Amino acid sequence: MRWRNLAILAAAGVAVAGPVRADDLTNPYRVEVVLQFGAHRWLKGDFRDRIAREIRDELQTSLGKRDTVEVVELKLDDKTPAMWKRVAGEGLGVLDSFPELSDTKTHFVQIDFVDGTYEIAARQHDGTTGLASPLVRKASVPDRLLVGHIAVRLINRDFGLAGGIVKQDGDTVTVQLKAAGRRARH
Numbered sequence: 001m002r003w004r005n006l007a008i009l010a011a012a013g014v015a016v017a018g019p020v021r022a023d024d025l026t027n028p029y030r031v032e033v034v035l036q037f038g039a040h041r042w043l044k045g046d047f048r049d050r051i052a053r054e055i056r057d058e059l060q061t062s063l064g065k066r067d068t069v070e071v072v073e074l075k076l077d078d079k080t081p082a083m084w085k086r087v088a089g090e091g092l093g094v095l096d097s098f099p100e101l102s103d104t105k106t107h108f109v110q111i112d113f114v115d116g117t118y119e120i121a122a123r124q125h126d127g128t129t130g131l132a133s134p135l136v137r138k139a140s141v142p143d144r145l146l147v148g149h150i151a152v153r154l155i156n157r158d159f160g161l162a163g164g165i166v167k168q169d170g171d172t173v174t175v176q177l178k179a180a181g182r183r184a185r186h
Contacts, residue, residue, distance in 0.1 A: 029067040030104045031059060033155065034084055036074040038112030038119075047144065048073060051111065054148030059155065074108075083125065092123040095132035102127030107155045111147060118147045122154035133158035 033055055037043040056071040063069060074080075074088055086094045087108050095108070107124040122137045137154040141147060167174035 029063055031069045032104050032106045033071040034074050034108045036110045040113040042113050051148045055151055058152045092121060092136045095123055095125050098125055099130040101130045109151050117142050118144060120151050124158045
């Protein structure tokens with residue numbers, strides 16, 4: 001893969017980590033949203049369940065039936081993945097140190113209640129490329145009924161294209177974008 005080709009893809013906003021298997025690009029998306037809530041008493045029970053349900057339903061609707069969306073609350077135990085543990089202990093900035101590849105796009109969403117406002121922060125790790133989104137997205141909202149919707153907006157801002165060079169013949173390069181087998185209509 002030539003550096004010039006990577007520069008062309010980067011300019012188009014496509015994340016590429018290196019050679020990509022074609023089946024990785026046609027497989028359905030597997031999206032995992034990991035919720036981490038602050039300790040405030042207003043962030044308990046039914047509120048957490050509603051936020052998880054809203055995020056799952058809104059993302060699943062936008063992706064379609066073929067893709068899977070799983071929303072889980074971050075709980076630390078022996079089965080917790082290393083990446084999740086590090087995010088819980090060190091914050092969203094630690095995602096830069098995980099170049100591992102997987103079939104999962106993992107979005108971390110942290111929700112807290114501070115001085116009468118719901119504070120939301122989000123960042124993602126794309127397992128297809130092994131790259132984290134470039135920054136932590138943040139928002140605040142005073143209305144608890146908008147928290148789930150705002151979280152989805154932050155997630156969507158980093159749901160970027162992933163793709164790879166699947167064929168190169170001289171100066172001609174064939175690029176395939178991950179789209180879970182969908183075809184674009186012109």
